[in-house]
Structures are given as structure tokens and as C-alpha cells.
Amino acid sequence: MAQLPIYTALSVPTVITHPSAKCLQWSEDGQLCLVTKSAVQVLTPDPGVNFSTPADFKATIGDEQSDRPLGWYRTMVETTRSQTHSWPNVCQSWGSLSLGSLDVSVRAVACSPSGLTSRGRCVLAVLNSNMEVSLWAAGKNHLKGEWSNIQDVTGYLLDLPTLDGDADGMSRTLQSQTMSIAWSEQPNFGVSPTPLLDASILTVGTRAGSVKLLRFERGIASEGTVSIVHDIKIGEQWVTHLAWSPWRPLGTENYESLLGYATADGAVGVVRISQTFQLAPDAGFVPTYTPEVTFKTSGEYVCAPDKRAVTALDWVPVAGRNPILVYSKPGTIHLWSWLSSPTQWHGSRQLLIQSQRLSIGSSAFSSVSGFSYVKEKDMLVVALFDGSLHAIHNLSIEPSWTPTSTEDRLTSEALSQASRAFFAKATPAGVEYMDVNRTNGLVSYDSHSSLAWIYESLRPSDFSYKHEARHECMLLTAPFWSLDDGTILRAAQETLVQVHRATRSAPLHQLRPILLHLCNTGRFAELCPRLLELLNQTPQDDSTAIIVPAWSQGLGAELQLQLRKSFATHLFGWESLLFLRMRLSVADMCWKLCMDASVRVKCGQVAQNQLTGISHHVLRILVRHLTAIVTALAPPDVPFVLRVVVQSLLPGSPIDLSSEAQALSDKVTAAIEIDPTIAGLHELCPACNIEVPLEDITQATCPNGHSWARCSVTSFILSTSMVRTCIGCSRKALLPVSQSSAADENWLPIAARSWIVKELLEAVQRCLFCGNSFVGIV
Numbered sequence: 001m002a003q004l005p006i007y008t009a010l011s012v013p014t015v016i017t018h019p020s021a022k023c024l025q026w027s028e029d030g031q032l033c034l035v036t037k038s039a040v041q042v043l044t045p046d047p048g049v050n051f052s053t054p055a056d057f058k059a060t061i062g063d064e065q066s067d068r069p070l071g072w073y074r075t076m077v078e079t080t081r082s083q084t085h086s087w088p089n090v091c092q093s094w095g096s097l098s099l100g101s102l103d104v105s106v107r108a109v110a111c112s113p114s115g116l117t118s119r120g121r122c123v124l125a126v127l128n129s130n131m132e133v134s135l136w137a138a139g140k141n142h143l144k145g146e147w148s149n150i151q152d153v154t155g156y157l158l159d160l161p162t163l164d165g166d167a168d169g170m171s172r173t174l175q176s177q178t179m180s181i182a183w184s185e186q187p188n189f190g191v192s193p194t195p196l197l198d199a200s201i202l203t204v205g206t207r208a209g210s211v212k213l214l215r216f217e218r219g220i221a222s223e224g225t226v227s228i229v230h231d232i233k234i235g236e237q238w239v240t241h242l243a244w245s246p247w248r249p250l251g252t253e254n255y256e257s258l259l260g261y262a263t264a265d266g267a268v269g270v271v272r273i274s275q276t277f278q279l280a281p282d283a284g285f286v287p288t289y290t291p292e293v294t295f296k297t298s299g300e301y302v303c304a305p306d307k308r309a310v311t312a313l314d315w316v317p318v319a320g321r322n323p324i325l326v327y328s329k330p331g332t333i334h335l336w337s338w339l340s341s342p343t344q345w346h347g348s349r350q351l352l353i354q355s356q357r358l359s360i361g362s363s364a365f366s367s368v369s370g371f372s373y374v375k376e377k378d379m380l381v382v383a384l385f386d387g388s389l390h391a392i393h394n395l396s397i398e399p400s401w402t403p404t405s406t407e408d409r410l411t412s413e414a415l416s417q418a419s420r421a422f423f424a425k426a427t428p429a430g431v432e433y434m435d436v437n438r439t440n441g442l443v444s445y446d447s448h449s450s451l452a453w454i455y456e457s458l459r460p461s462d463f464s465y466k467h468e469a470r471h472e473c474m475l476l477t478a479p480f481w482s483l484d485d486g487t488i489l490r491a492a493q494e495t496l497v498q499v500h501r502a503t504r505s506a507p508l509h510q511l512r513p514i515l516l517h518l519c520n521t522g523r524f525a526e527l528c529p530r531l532l533e534l535l536n537q538t539p540q541d542d543s544t545a546i547i548v549p550a551w552s553q554g555l556g557a558e559l560q561l562q563l564r565k566s567f568a569t570h571l572f573g574w575e576s577l578l579f580l581r582m583r584l585s586v587a588d589m590c591w592k593l594c595m596d597a598s599v600r601v602k603c604g605q606v607a608q609n610q611l612t613g614i615s616h617h618v619l620r621i622l623v624r625h626l627t628a629i630v631t632a633l634a635p636p637d638v639p640f641v642l643r644v645v646v647q648s649l650l651p652g653s654p655i656d657l658s659s660e661a662q663a664l665s666d667k668v669t670a671a672i673e674i675d676p677t678i679a680g681l682h683e684l685c686p687a688c689n690i691e692v693p694l695e696d697i698t699q700a701t702c703p704n705g706h707s708w709a710r711c712s713v714t715s716f717i718l719s720t721s722m723v724r725t726c727i728g729c730s731r732k733a734l735l736p737v738s739q740s741s742a743a744d745e746n747w748l749p750i751a752a753r754s755w756i757v758k759e760l761l762e763a764v765q766r767c768l769f770c771g772n773s774f775v776g777i778v
Contacts, residue, residue, distance in 0.1 A: 023441030028505035100129025120765025140776030193573025205239025370442025728772030
């Protein structure tokens with residue numbers, strides 16, 4: 001295998017060694033959650049991030065093929081090192097004893113889908129060794145800032161009603177002691193725009209042999225809390241592992257997922273979880289759905305109890321067939337899938353792990369520490385605790401350790417040797433046969449050849465004691481084989497062109513593979529022109545299908561709630577708008593990397609085309625909403641309405657958009673007696689109090705030369721510190737009133753003190769132009 005670069009090699013604190021924990025996990029916000037002994041490290045790769053401060057870490061080992069080494073922003077979820085709940089105070093029985101309370105550490109983390117918090121981000125569920133679960137959410141800055149504890153889930157479980165006759169509290173204790181956690185994805189609703197609805201489910205496996213289904217509900221005065229939906233009794237054994245398969249549609253507004261579980265006696269089974277979405281009979285701007293969850297347990301196991309502990313369990317989604325459940329036991333990998341078609345395998349498969357003699361610690365009986373499925377090769381990469389990698393080929397057809405072609409060099413031996421070579425390259429002191437690169441976790445970085453994993457260099461033959469502070473782990477990110485341009489462009493085609501649902505995950509998360517390979521300057525000159533051809537393909541404009549029913553009930557709390565919900569749904573729920581935002585991000589990256597002046601001009605033209613399309617789409621959404629509520633408008637709302645009208649009438653706007661805007665202007669003029677002192681489009685310069693004309697929606701410059709940025713959401717001048725900054729394009733926007741620290745609303749520009757502007761700012765949780773999240777710097 002050819003010599004390949006290391007993208008990143010950075011030191012991390014002591015990593016947990018519990019074999020059943022998933023140490024690495026990507027969130028839909030594009031952040032890599034790394035579980036260490038006392039905290040969850042939250043790492044964000046820097047490709048595509050335009051932030052005021054540089055990344056916390058850059059590759060200490062240079063990437064020979066790129067002058068833009070992969071960097072990471074880092075923060076952490078720092079949990080308490082002491083137990084929150086003392087189980088002996090709840091129950092005196094020996095069966096409730098928790099040995100993990102002696103030295104409390106983090107055991108696992110589960111990431112929610114994006115868009116759950118008030119800032120439109122993920123929630124992290126953290127499980128510690130004292131069998132306690134807590135929920136954490138980021139504050140102003142999820143890249144480098146603090147994460148706060150928003151709920152003690154274990155305390156909530158302890159407060160739930162218990163069975164009659166539980167005098168000593170034994171049942172209540174075991175039902176609250178958590179052994180495993182998993183958070184499902186959002187189902188693909190299959191409608192446009194995608195509803196603003198959280199249909200994900202947090203599951204916790206308990207010591208009492210039950211699985212609890214919990215739903216996160218966003219709060220009014222808080223980020224939100226979970227509440228129980230169902231309590232499923234599995235058996236009498238501890239539920240040690242949980243994993244969700246992707247949701248699949250069973251019919252109109254009906255979806256099903258398989259929840260895989262493993263118990264302490266070695267049993268593996270599945271529970272069918274179904275969700276039905278009932279349309280609520282309300283008269284809002286967008287439909288409201290009420291989810292109803294049902295489940296069905298089967299008396300049959302995927303694997304019967306055999307007293308062999310399960311060391312890992314996960315689902316592998318494979319295109320064109322049902323997902324495959326992968327689980328491991330010492331020395332073996334097991335696969336299971338239900339019937340897809342007569343031509344595809346189903347049932348169970350067992351593969352014996354073959355030892356790769358890389359070091360003195362190599363063993364086929366090591367625990368599995370991670371999986372990575374490579375779609376274009378139909379190959380599953382399995383990482384073992386001893387540092388070796390194993391490749392299962394033909395996963396969807398007939399899984400085996402043997403490649404289908406003799407020319408395929410991606411064998412288990414080759415991958416293991418490459419892993420060992422990366423270990424040697426990242427170890428300055430040199431590597432001997434006595435050194436073991438113990439791998440604690442592995443995930444794919446780009447869904448192709450690049451992997452990210454954690455290792456610690458150890459010498460098992462050295463029996464000297466090493467205290468906790470001297471343990472040092474490394475996070476490595478590196479490609480295991482070279483990708484040709486065709487593979488990269490096909491991946492870009494799938495991401496940027498092919499139709500898929502509008503998701504609330506960050507575009508940076510979906511574009512991570514493309515941005516990584518674009519930064520490879522050795523291949524950029526070849527990739528850029530062909531990528532521009534993809535970016536120039538104009539998606540179908542579905543904004544003309546937006547329907548906002550007229551509101552006739554007058555201004556009130558109900559209208560404000562409905563308008564905020566409708567803004568959030570339409571501004572982030574259309575597929576064509578998501579495509580434009582992702583293409584703009586790629587075009588901007590090409591423009592920054594391009595050194596050829598003529599090609600750079602083409603990149604700028606492509607980016608401007610995407611930017612124009614986004615602006616027209618957003619303006620159409622605003623115009624149709626303002627037209628629907630024209631009877632509820634008041635004089636303070638006129639400045640913002642006229643701003644939207646003027647922008648919709650600019651040269652280059654679609655004819656139908658200009659016609660709608662002009663009709664809106666006529667209706668407002670006829671319905672409201674406009675005061676010229678507040679309805680003008682001119683603002684006063686905050687420095688010299690001279691009128692500033694609305695000539696540029698991104699920048700405001702007064703006749704005296706004072707220059708001010710404009711809000712990317714409302715176009716008002718930004719003369720306050722109450723702003724937020726997009727991490728993808730650095731555009732700034734006014735803070736929602738609910739997130740400001742001021743006691744009143746006087747920090748808003750006078751012309752922006754409209755209830756419509758306030759609801760719009762609350763609804764826009766991500767950047768309108770690139771779709772990525774905001775951070776608060778001040």
C-alpha cells in the first residue's frame with residue numbers, strides 16, 4: 001500500500017477502556033464526540049469553518065499533499081467526577097450496588113439529531129459509570145464554549161411511578177440504573193417542506209431488563225427535557241447495548257425502525273418500533289403532526305443467550321436492501337438481516353476473526369472498538385482493541401473475509417499493516433514489536449477511505465505502574481487508500497445534485513468529505529472545473545409551491561406562534577434551498593483555494609448565482625407570509641415590510657416575485673396610514689446620526705465614511721453587541737430577543753422593533769445563506 005499522509009495527529013486525555021462503549025460518534029452538527037475518562041471532548045474539523053479565531057489544533061505531522069492541514073476546534077462536556085445519586089440512599093439491597101460509584105467516569109454518549117434546542121443544535125445524552133444519564137446542550141458557542149447540563153434524566157426516572165409492593169425501592173432503583181443509551185435519527189417524512197417536528201427517540205437500557213423510550217421536548221424557559229413514551233420489558237438481564245436502524249416508511253405517515261439490543265447473558269434481539277403521525281385539525285400556516293409510538297416485541301432472539309458477552313452492536317445501512325445488524329463476541333463477528341428479496345442473503349452469518357500478528361498484544365479475541373462501512377466497495381471495516389483492522393467484503397451479497405477480486409489489495413492484512421504504519425509515523429520515539437497500539441474507537445471521516453480513530457501506545461510486558469495523568473492517547477485521521485477523481489465526483493454528485501430530503505443537519509456535516517478532498521491542493525486543479533459543472537446545474541425552484549393561507553383572526557399570541565413555526569418550516573424545510581446552500585459552501589471553498597485568476601472568476605460567478613437563488617427563495621417566503629398577515633400589520637411593522645418589497649423589486653428578481661411584492665406594497669399602503677418618519681428605508685448612522693441609504697444589503701456606509709455590517713436576516717444596521725456569527729460564511733445577524741442578556745428590547749434598531757422581526761429572528765436558528773449554525777463571540 002502506497003505511502004499516505006496523516007491528516008491529523010493530536011493528543012487527547014485518557015480514553016475510557018470499557019469494551020461496550022462507543023468512544024467516537026459524529027453528531028449532525030458536524031462535531032466528533034470523543035469519550036474520555038472524565039469528559040466528552042467535542043471536536044469540530046475546520047474545513048468550511050470561517051471563524052474569528054484559529055482552530056485549537058492543527059496537524060502536528062504535515063500532510064505532504066496539502067498546504068491546508070486538517071485542524072480541529074475543541075471544547076468539552078465536563079461532567080462531575082462525583083456521583084449525583086447515591087444508590088444506597090434509595091435502596092439498601094445488595095442488588096442495587098454500583099461499583100462505578102467508586103471512581104465516577106464517563107461511559108458513553110448519544111447524540112441527538114440536529115435542531116432540538118432553541119439554538120437549533122444537538123443535545124448530548126451522557127452516561128457515567130454510576131449508571132446515571134444527563135442531558136447537555138451548548139451555549140452561545142458550541143465550537144469553543146461551555147456546554148450546560150439541562151436535565152438529570154436519572155432523577156426523572158426515579159420520580160416515575162413504581163410497581164405496587166416495591167417497599168424497599170429495589171424495583172425503582174433497577175429501573176433507574178442505566179446500562180446503555182442510543183438516540184434514533186429523524187424519519188424521512190417524505191413531504192415538502194419538512195415539518196418542524198422532533199420524531200427522534202432516546203432509549204435507555206436499564207439494569208432491570210427494560211428499555212425506556214423517551215422523547216425530547218423543547219422548553220419555553222429552558223432548552224428542554226425528556227419525557228417517557230413507553231417502557232418495554234425485555235427480560236430479567238441487564239440491557240448492555242442498544243442500536244437504532246434507520247426509519248423506513250410503511251405507508252402514508254407511518255414509519256418503522258428496528259431497535260437492536262443485547263443483554264448481559266449474550267442474547268441479541270430486536271424490537272419493532274413504529275411511529276404514526278396524525279394530522280392535527282388546526283388552522284395554522286403549516287400542518288401540525290402528532291406522533292404516536294407503538295412497539296412489538298418478538299419471542300425469538302437474533303442470538304439466543306449463550307453466556308458470551310456482546311462487545312459491540314450496530315446497524316449498517318446498505319443501499320438497495322434492509323439494514324444489517326452487526327454485533328461481535330470474543331473471536332467472532334455476527335451479521336443478521338431480515339428478508340429483503342429472494343436474491344439477497346438474510347438470516348444470520350458468523351465470521352471467525354483471524355488474528356493479525358502486528359505486536360505482542362495481537363489477539364483475535366480482542367474486543368471490537370468500531371465499524372466503518374464503505375459503500376462503493378461494499379466493505380465493512382472492523383477495528384479491534386489490539387489495533388488491527390479487518391475487512392468484510394461483499395457485505396450486501398455474501399459476506400466473507402476474502403475479496404471478490406485478486407486485484408483488490410484492501411485485505412485485512414493490508415489494512416492492519418497500514419494502521420501499524422500510521423502508528424509508527426505518529427510515534428517519534430519509534431515502534432517495536434513490544435509496542436501495542438491499543439485502539440479505543442474508530443469511525444469514518446469521509447464515508448470512504450479516511451478513518452478517524454483513537455489509540456494509546458502500551459507495553460503489556462512492562463508491568464510498571466502508570467498513573468492516570470501519564471496515560472496519553474492520540475486521535476489520528478488518515479486515508480487508508482487513495483481515491484480517484486471519479487469516486488470523489490460521484491460522491492459530490494450524490495450530495496449536491498441527487499434528490500434527498502431536506503434535513504436539519506448542518507451542511508458542513510454533509511459536505512465534510514467534499515471539503516476534505518478539496519483542500520488537497522495536489523488534486524484541486526483537476527477537481528475544480530468538474531465540480532463547477534455540478535454546481536452550475538440549477539435545481540428545480542420549488543418555492544413557487546409555497547402556500548401560506550390568509551390569516552383573519554387578528555394579531556395575538558396564536559398568530560405569533562404560528563408565524564414563527566411557519567418561518568422555521570419554510571426557510572429550512574425545502575430541498576432546493578438546501579441544495580443551493582450546500583453548493584454555495586462548495587463554491588466559496590473553491591474560490592478561496594483557487595490560485596488561477598480566470599478559474600477564480602468562474603468560482604465567484606457560480607457562488608453569486610447560488611447566492612441570488614437563495615435570496616430570491618427567502619424573499620418569496622417572506623413576501624407570501626407578509627401577504628397572508630397583512631390585516632394584522634401595524635405602523636411599526638411597515639419599515640421591515642417595505643424593505644422586503646424593495647429587495648424583491650431589484651433588477652434581476654423573478655417577474656412573479658416582483659409582482660407579488662408590488663401587490664403586497666399596494667395592500668399595505670391601502671390598509672395602513674403610513675408615517676413617513678418611520679416608513680423610510682433610510683437609517684441613521686449610529687456614529688454621526690446622518691441618514692444611510694439602503695443601497696447594499698450586506699454593508700451600510702454613511703456619507704462621512706462610517707461603515708457598518710447589516711443583519712443577514714433583516715438587513716438592519718448592526719450597531720450592537722447583541723449579534724451572532726455564522727461559522728460557515730461569517731455573516732452576522734441580530735440575536736433573538738430570547739437569547740439576549742438585556743432587560744429590555746431597546747438594543748434593537750428602532751425600525752426593527754416589530755413583532756414580525758422578533759418572530760423571524762427567533763425562527764432563524766441557522767444562517768439563511770449557508771445553513772450552518774450561529775455562535776456568539778461576545
